[in-house]
Amino acid sequence: MFRIDFNKLRFLLCDDNAHMRRILRTLLHSFGAREVYEAEDGATALEMYSHYAPDIVITDWSMPIFDGLELAQMIRQPDSKGNPYAPIIMLTGHSEKRRVTMARDAGVTEFLAKPISAKGLYHRILNVVANPRPFIKTKTYFGPDRRRNTGSTYIGPERRSGAEAEVLQQPSLLEKARISG
Amino acid sequence: MAKEKPPSLSVQAFSDHHVITQPNRLRKVLRRVDEKDFDDPIARAEKALAGLSGEFNDWMAIECERLAAAHAAILKYGFSTATSEELFRAAHDIKGDAATFGFPTAAAAAESLCRIIEHAPDLERVPAELIAHHINAIQAIVRENAGINNAGMAAALSQKLRGVADEYLAAVNRDRPEHLEAILAPSIVPAE
Secondary structure, eight states: OEEEOGGGOEEEEEOSOHHHHHHHHHHHHHHTOOEEEEESSHHHHHHHHHHHOOSEEEEOSOOSSSOHHHHHHHHOOTTOSSOTTOOEEEEESOOOHHHHHHHHHTTOSEEEESSOOHHHHHHHHHHHHHSOOOEEEOSSOEEEOSOOOOOTTOOSTTOOOOSSOEEEEEOOHHHHHHHHO | OTTSOOOOEEEEEOSSOEEEEOOOGGGGGEEEOOTTOOOOHHHHHHHHHHHHGGGHHHHHHHHHHHHHHHHHHHHHHOSOHHHHHHHHHHHHHHHHHTTTTTOHHHHHHHHHHHHHHHHOSOGGGSOHHHHHHHHHHHHHHHHHTTSSOOHHHHHHHHHHHHHHHHHHHHHHTTTOHHHHHHHHOOOOSOOO
Protein backbone atom coordinates (compact mmCIF):
# COMPACT_ATOMS: atom_id res chain seq x y z
CA MET A 1 0.00 0.00 0.00
CA PHE A 2 1.27 3.45 -0.89
CA ARG A 3 0.78 6.84 0.71
CA ILE A 4 1.64 10.25 -0.66
CA ASP A 5 3.89 12.62 1.26
CA PHE A 6 1.72 15.62 0.57
CA ASN A 7 4.08 17.89 2.48
CA LYS A 8 6.56 17.51 -0.40
CA LEU A 9 4.06 18.61 -3.04
CA ARG A 10 3.24 22.12 -4.17
CA PHE A 11 -0.33 22.76 -5.32
CA LEU A 12 -1.95 25.53 -7.29
CA LEU A 13 -5.72 25.86 -6.88
CA CYS A 14 -7.77 27.91 -9.28
CA ASP A 15 -11.46 28.50 -8.62
CA ASP A 16 -13.43 31.74 -8.69
CA ASN A 17 -15.68 30.51 -5.89
CA ALA A 18 -14.19 31.34 -2.49
CA HIS A 19 -16.21 28.63 -0.76
CA MET A 20 -14.90 25.95 -3.08
CA ARG A 21 -11.34 27.19 -2.59
CA ARG A 22 -11.82 26.91 1.15
CA ILE A 23 -13.10 23.33 0.77
CA LEU A 24 -10.17 22.38 -1.47
CA ARG A 25 -7.63 24.03 0.81
CA THR A 26 -9.11 22.22 3.80
CA LEU A 27 -8.94 18.87 2.03
CA LEU A 28 -5.37 19.36 0.82
CA HIS A 29 -4.14 20.54 4.21
CA SER A 30 -5.87 17.55 5.82
CA PHE A 31 -4.06 15.26 3.42
CA GLY A 32 -0.84 16.85 4.67
CA ALA A 33 -0.10 19.49 2.03
CA ARG A 34 1.66 22.63 3.20
CA GLU A 35 2.23 24.57 0.02
CA VAL A 36 -1.13 25.46 -1.48
CA TYR A 37 -1.36 28.55 -3.65
CA GLU A 38 -4.71 29.95 -4.73
CA ALA A 39 -5.96 31.97 -7.68
CA GLU A 40 -9.48 33.11 -8.43
CA ASP A 41 -9.17 33.40 -12.20
CA GLY A 42 -7.21 31.83 -15.01
CA ALA A 43 -4.96 34.82 -15.66
CA THR A 44 -3.78 34.99 -12.05
CA ALA A 45 -3.35 31.23 -12.01
CA LEU A 46 -1.11 31.35 -15.08
CA GLU A 47 1.04 34.01 -13.47
CA MET A 48 1.27 31.96 -10.26
CA TYR A 49 2.05 28.85 -12.28
CA SER A 50 5.10 30.54 -13.76
CA HIS A 51 6.16 31.99 -10.43
CA TYR A 52 5.65 29.05 -8.07
CA ALA A 53 6.14 26.10 -10.47
CA PRO A 54 3.55 23.90 -8.75
CA ASP A 55 3.76 20.12 -8.93
CA ILE A 56 0.01 19.74 -9.44
CA VAL A 57 -2.66 22.17 -10.70
CA ILE A 58 -6.29 21.81 -9.64
CA THR A 59 -8.61 24.07 -11.59
CA ASP A 60 -12.26 24.82 -12.04
CA TRP A 61 -13.63 25.22 -15.58
CA SER A 62 -15.97 28.22 -15.48
CA MET A 63 -14.11 31.33 -14.38
CA PRO A 64 -13.88 34.98 -15.40
CA ILE A 65 -11.09 36.49 -17.58
CA PHE A 66 -10.04 33.14 -18.95
CA ASP A 67 -11.34 29.83 -17.86
CA GLY A 68 -9.84 26.53 -16.76
CA LEU A 69 -9.83 25.15 -20.27
CA GLU A 70 -7.82 28.10 -21.54
CA LEU A 71 -5.51 27.81 -18.54
CA ALA A 72 -4.80 24.18 -19.45
CA GLN A 73 -4.14 25.14 -23.07
CA MET A 74 -1.72 27.85 -22.01
CA ILE A 75 0.18 25.55 -19.67
CA ARG A 76 0.40 22.89 -22.39
CA GLN A 77 2.63 24.87 -24.70
CA PRO A 78 5.42 22.47 -25.70
CA ASP A 79 7.92 25.22 -26.45
CA SER A 80 7.27 27.34 -23.40
CA LYS A 81 10.06 28.09 -20.97
CA GLY A 82 7.87 26.91 -18.11
CA ASN A 83 6.95 23.34 -17.35
CA PRO A 84 4.26 22.14 -19.80
CA TYR A 85 4.05 18.70 -18.19
CA ALA A 86 2.55 19.43 -14.77
CA PRO A 87 -0.51 17.30 -14.01
CA ILE A 88 -3.75 19.27 -14.32
CA ILE A 89 -6.83 18.06 -12.47
CA MET A 90 -10.01 19.71 -13.68
CA LEU A 91 -12.59 19.89 -10.91
CA THR A 92 -15.86 21.12 -12.35
CA GLY A 93 -19.62 21.04 -12.26
CA HIS A 94 -19.58 20.21 -15.96
CA SER A 95 -20.05 16.52 -16.47
CA GLU A 96 -21.37 16.14 -20.00
CA LYS A 97 -19.52 13.92 -22.47
CA ARG A 98 -18.79 16.89 -24.74
CA ARG A 99 -17.18 18.81 -21.89
CA VAL A 100 -15.07 15.87 -20.76
CA THR A 101 -13.80 15.45 -24.31
CA MET A 102 -12.99 19.16 -24.57
CA ALA A 103 -11.05 19.04 -21.30
CA ARG A 104 -9.16 15.95 -22.45
CA ASP A 105 -8.29 17.63 -25.75
CA ALA A 106 -7.01 20.72 -23.92
CA GLY A 107 -4.45 18.55 -22.14
CA VAL A 108 -6.19 18.02 -18.81
CA THR A 109 -4.73 15.01 -16.98
CA GLU A 110 -7.66 14.06 -14.76
CA PHE A 111 -11.30 15.11 -14.63
CA LEU A 112 -13.25 15.21 -11.37
CA ALA A 113 -16.91 16.14 -11.40
CA LYS A 114 -18.40 18.08 -8.51
CA PRO A 115 -19.69 17.49 -5.89
CA ILE A 116 -16.21 17.03 -4.55
CA SER A 117 -15.32 14.24 -2.16
CA ALA A 118 -12.15 13.63 -0.20
CA LYS A 119 -11.90 10.17 -1.70
CA GLY A 120 -12.33 11.37 -5.28
CA LEU A 121 -9.72 14.10 -4.93
CA TYR A 122 -7.23 11.84 -3.15
CA HIS A 123 -7.46 9.16 -5.82
CA ARG A 124 -7.03 11.65 -8.68
CA ILE A 125 -3.90 12.98 -7.00
CA LEU A 126 -2.62 9.47 -6.30
CA ASN A 127 -3.19 8.60 -9.94
CA VAL A 128 -1.23 11.53 -11.35
CA VAL A 129 1.62 10.88 -8.91
CA ALA A 130 1.83 7.10 -9.26
CA ASN A 131 0.70 6.56 -12.85
CA PRO A 132 1.78 9.45 -15.06
CA ARG A 133 1.01 8.99 -18.72
CA PRO A 134 3.51 9.81 -21.46
CA PHE A 135 2.86 12.98 -23.41
CA ILE A 136 1.82 12.93 -27.04
CA LYS A 137 2.73 15.66 -29.47
CA THR A 138 0.95 15.85 -32.82
CA LYS A 139 0.21 18.74 -35.16
CA THR A 140 -2.94 19.51 -33.22
CA TYR A 141 -2.37 18.17 -29.71
CA PHE A 142 0.14 18.33 -26.92
CA GLY A 143 -0.72 16.70 -23.62
CA PRO A 144 -1.02 13.46 -21.71
CA ASP A 145 -1.77 10.38 -23.78
CA ARG A 146 -5.52 10.47 -24.26
CA ARG A 147 -5.72 6.72 -24.69
CA ARG A 148 -6.06 4.85 -21.47
CA ASN A 149 -6.59 1.57 -23.29
CA THR A 150 -3.11 0.35 -24.20
CA GLY A 151 -4.28 -2.74 -26.09
CA SER A 152 -2.63 -3.20 -29.50
CA THR A 153 -5.67 -4.73 -31.15
CA TYR A 154 -7.37 -1.43 -31.99
CA ILE A 155 -7.48 -0.96 -35.77
CA GLY A 156 -9.96 1.92 -36.04
CA PRO A 157 -9.44 5.19 -37.89
CA GLU A 158 -7.91 6.95 -34.90
CA ARG A 159 -4.99 4.55 -34.63
CA ARG A 160 -1.71 6.41 -34.70
CA SER A 161 0.59 5.44 -37.56
CA GLY A 162 4.29 4.71 -37.49
CA ALA A 163 5.92 1.38 -36.78
CA GLU A 164 9.52 1.77 -35.67
CA ALA A 165 10.21 4.45 -33.15
CA GLU A 166 13.22 6.68 -33.39
CA VAL A 167 14.34 7.52 -29.89
CA LEU A 168 15.72 11.01 -29.36
CA GLN A 169 17.19 12.20 -26.10
CA GLN A 170 16.03 15.70 -25.33
CA PRO A 171 17.70 18.21 -23.04
CA SER A 172 16.00 18.77 -19.72
CA LEU A 173 13.75 21.77 -19.28
CA LEU A 174 16.42 23.44 -17.19
CA GLU A 175 18.99 22.96 -19.93
CA LYS A 176 16.52 24.25 -22.51
CA ALA A 177 15.91 27.33 -20.38
CA ARG A 178 19.67 27.95 -20.04
CA ILE A 179 20.20 27.61 -23.77
CA SER A 180 17.34 29.95 -24.69
CA GLY A 181 18.17 32.40 -21.90
CA MET B 1 9.69 19.06 -5.17
CA ALA B 2 9.49 21.94 -7.55
CA LYS B 3 13.04 23.16 -6.89
CA GLU B 4 14.77 19.95 -7.97
CA LYS B 5 16.62 19.67 -11.24
CA PRO B 6 14.21 18.58 -13.98
CA PRO B 7 15.13 15.18 -15.42
CA SER B 8 15.78 14.53 -19.11
CA LEU B 9 12.99 13.65 -21.48
CA SER B 10 12.86 10.64 -23.73
CA VAL B 11 11.17 11.24 -27.09
CA GLN B 12 10.04 8.52 -29.48
CA ALA B 13 9.42 9.97 -32.92
CA PHE B 14 6.80 8.34 -35.14
CA SER B 15 5.59 9.48 -38.53
CA ASP B 16 2.64 11.49 -37.24
CA HIS B 17 3.35 11.95 -33.56
CA HIS B 18 5.94 12.02 -30.81
CA VAL B 19 5.68 10.12 -27.54
CA ILE B 20 7.43 12.08 -24.82
CA THR B 21 8.23 10.32 -21.58
CA GLN B 22 9.37 12.33 -18.63
CA PRO B 23 10.90 10.44 -15.71
CA ASN B 24 8.40 10.63 -12.88
CA ARG B 25 9.97 12.98 -10.38
CA LEU B 26 6.77 12.96 -8.30
CA ARG B 27 7.30 9.29 -7.57
CA LYS B 28 9.62 10.37 -4.76
CA VAL B 29 6.63 11.53 -2.74
CA LEU B 30 5.20 8.01 -2.71
CA ARG B 31 6.08 5.83 0.24
CA ARG B 32 5.12 2.28 0.94
CA VAL B 33 3.28 1.79 4.21
CA ASP B 34 2.24 -1.28 6.12
CA GLU B 35 -1.29 -2.53 5.53
CA LYS B 36 -1.85 -2.00 9.24
CA ASP B 37 -1.06 1.70 8.95
CA PHE B 38 -3.98 3.37 10.64
CA ASP B 39 -3.31 6.82 9.28
CA ASP B 40 -6.12 7.34 6.79
CA PRO B 41 -5.75 10.68 4.96
CA ILE B 42 -9.21 10.38 3.39
CA ALA B 43 -10.89 9.90 6.76
CA ARG B 44 -8.85 12.79 8.12
CA ALA B 45 -9.99 15.03 5.28
CA GLU B 46 -13.63 13.99 5.65
CA LYS B 47 -13.43 14.86 9.32
CA ALA B 48 -11.97 18.26 8.48
CA LEU B 49 -14.73 18.80 5.94
CA ALA B 50 -17.32 17.90 8.55
CA GLY B 51 -15.69 20.52 10.76
CA LEU B 52 -16.52 23.14 8.15
CA SER B 53 -20.13 22.03 7.85
CA GLY B 54 -21.31 24.54 10.44
CA GLU B 55 -20.66 27.23 7.84
CA PHE B 56 -22.40 25.51 4.94
CA ASN B 57 -25.85 27.02 5.58
CA ASP B 58 -24.37 30.53 5.51
CA TRP B 59 -22.38 29.75 2.38
CA MET B 60 -25.45 28.41 0.66
CA ALA B 61 -27.40 31.53 1.62
CA ILE B 62 -24.66 33.64 0.02
CA GLU B 63 -24.79 31.53 -3.16
CA CYS B 64 -28.58 32.00 -3.26
CA GLU B 65 -28.24 35.77 -2.86
CA ARG B 66 -25.85 35.83 -5.80
CA LEU B 67 -28.32 33.82 -7.88
CA ALA B 68 -31.18 36.16 -6.95
CA ALA B 69 -29.04 39.20 -7.81
CA ALA B 70 -28.17 37.71 -11.21
CA HIS B 71 -31.86 37.07 -11.85
CA ALA B 72 -32.77 40.61 -10.78
CA ALA B 73 -30.20 41.99 -13.25
CA ILE B 74 -31.82 40.00 -16.05
CA LEU B 75 -35.28 41.25 -15.13
CA LYS B 76 -33.93 44.80 -15.19
CA TYR B 77 -31.53 44.70 -18.18
CA GLY B 78 -32.57 41.65 -20.16
CA PHE B 79 -30.38 38.79 -21.41
CA SER B 80 -27.09 40.43 -22.36
CA THR B 81 -23.92 38.36 -22.56
CA ALA B 82 -22.84 39.66 -19.17
CA THR B 83 -26.15 39.08 -17.37
CA SER B 84 -26.62 35.63 -18.93
CA GLU B 85 -23.09 34.56 -18.02
CA GLU B 86 -23.50 35.72 -14.44
CA LEU B 87 -26.80 33.84 -14.08
CA PHE B 88 -25.15 30.74 -15.53
CA ARG B 89 -22.11 31.02 -13.26
CA ALA B 90 -24.25 31.53 -10.17
CA ALA B 91 -26.41 28.51 -11.03
CA HIS B 92 -23.38 26.48 -12.05
CA ASP B 93 -21.64 27.14 -8.73
CA ILE B 94 -24.74 25.97 -6.86
CA LYS B 95 -24.88 22.90 -9.07
CA GLY B 96 -21.29 22.11 -8.09
CA ASP B 97 -21.29 23.17 -4.45
CA ALA B 98 -24.76 22.54 -3.08
CA ALA B 99 -24.45 18.77 -2.68
CA THR B 100 -21.19 19.24 -0.75
CA PHE B 101 -22.98 21.78 1.44
CA GLY B 102 -25.80 19.32 2.16
CA PHE B 103 -28.34 20.57 -0.39
CA PRO B 104 -28.36 17.94 -3.16
CA THR B 105 -31.85 18.82 -4.33
CA ALA B 106 -30.83 22.48 -4.75
CA ALA B 107 -27.92 21.21 -6.86
CA ALA B 108 -30.37 19.27 -9.03
CA ALA B 109 -32.59 22.32 -9.57
CA ALA B 110 -29.53 24.44 -10.36
CA GLU B 111 -28.36 21.86 -12.90
CA SER B 112 -31.74 22.06 -14.59
CA LEU B 113 -31.43 25.86 -14.76
CA CYS B 114 -27.91 25.55 -16.21
CA ARG B 115 -29.24 23.28 -18.95
CA ILE B 116 -31.89 25.83 -19.88
CA ILE B 117 -29.32 28.65 -20.12
CA GLU B 118 -26.88 26.47 -22.07
CA HIS B 119 -29.27 24.84 -24.52
CA ALA B 120 -32.15 27.25 -25.10
CA PRO B 121 -31.70 28.70 -28.60
CA ASP B 122 -32.95 32.12 -27.50
CA LEU B 123 -33.04 33.02 -23.82
CA GLU B 124 -35.41 35.92 -24.48
CA ARG B 125 -38.02 33.40 -25.59
CA VAL B 126 -37.70 31.11 -22.59
CA PRO B 127 -40.86 31.50 -20.49
CA ALA B 128 -39.91 33.84 -17.66
CA GLU B 129 -41.80 31.64 -15.20
CA LEU B 130 -39.59 28.66 -16.02
CA ILE B 131 -36.48 30.51 -14.93
CA ALA B 132 -38.21 32.19 -11.97
CA HIS B 133 -39.58 28.85 -10.71
CA HIS B 134 -36.09 27.35 -10.72
CA ILE B 135 -34.67 30.26 -8.74
CA ASN B 136 -37.57 30.31 -6.31
CA ALA B 137 -37.26 26.56 -5.81
CA ILE B 138 -33.52 26.75 -5.07
CA GLN B 139 -34.13 29.56 -2.58
CA ALA B 140 -37.00 27.68 -0.94
CA ILE B 141 -35.00 24.46 -0.64
CA VAL B 142 -32.14 26.29 1.03
CA ARG B 143 -34.40 28.39 3.25
CA GLU B 144 -36.52 25.48 4.46
CA ASN B 145 -33.67 23.04 4.92
CA ALA B 146 -33.20 23.99 8.57
CA GLY B 147 -36.88 23.43 9.35
CA ILE B 148 -38.91 20.27 9.17
CA ASN B 149 -37.72 17.40 7.05
CA ASN B 150 -38.60 18.51 3.55
CA ALA B 151 -36.18 16.26 1.67
CA GLY B 152 -38.91 14.34 -0.13
CA MET B 153 -40.78 17.46 -1.14
CA ALA B 154 -37.59 19.17 -2.28
CA ALA B 155 -36.60 16.17 -4.38
CA ALA B 156 -40.05 16.03 -5.96
CA LEU B 157 -39.87 19.75 -6.72
CA SER B 158 -36.45 19.42 -8.37
CA GLN B 159 -37.56 16.42 -10.40
CA LYS B 160 -40.69 18.22 -11.56
CA LEU B 161 -38.69 21.27 -12.64
CA ARG B 162 -36.19 19.09 -14.48
CA GLY B 163 -39.02 17.32 -16.26
CA VAL B 164 -40.62 20.57 -17.39
CA ALA B 165 -37.26 22.03 -18.42
CA ASP B 166 -36.28 18.92 -20.39
CA GLU B 167 -39.63 18.87 -22.15
CA TYR B 168 -39.16 22.51 -23.12
CA LEU B 169 -35.57 21.98 -24.26
CA ALA B 170 -36.46 18.91 -26.31
CA ALA B 171 -39.21 20.88 -28.07
CA VAL B 172 -37.14 23.98 -28.89
CA ASN B 173 -34.11 21.94 -29.97
CA ARG B 174 -35.91 19.48 -32.21
CA ASP B 175 -34.03 20.90 -35.21
CA ARG B 176 -30.70 21.17 -33.39
CA PRO B 177 -29.44 17.59 -33.08
CA GLU B 178 -26.17 18.48 -31.34
CA HIS B 179 -28.07 20.14 -28.50
CA LEU B 180 -30.68 17.41 -28.43
CA GLU B 181 -27.93 14.82 -28.07
CA ALA B 182 -26.33 16.78 -25.23
CA ILE B 183 -29.67 17.20 -23.46
CA LEU B 184 -30.52 13.53 -23.64
CA ALA B 185 -27.03 12.14 -22.98
CA PRO B 186 -26.32 10.85 -19.51
CA SER B 187 -23.26 12.05 -17.61
CA ILE B 188 -20.25 9.90 -18.40
CA VAL B 189 -18.15 11.02 -15.50
CA PRO B 190 -17.73 8.43 -12.75
CA ALA B 191 -18.92 9.64 -9.39
CA GLU B 192 -15.52 9.16 -7.78
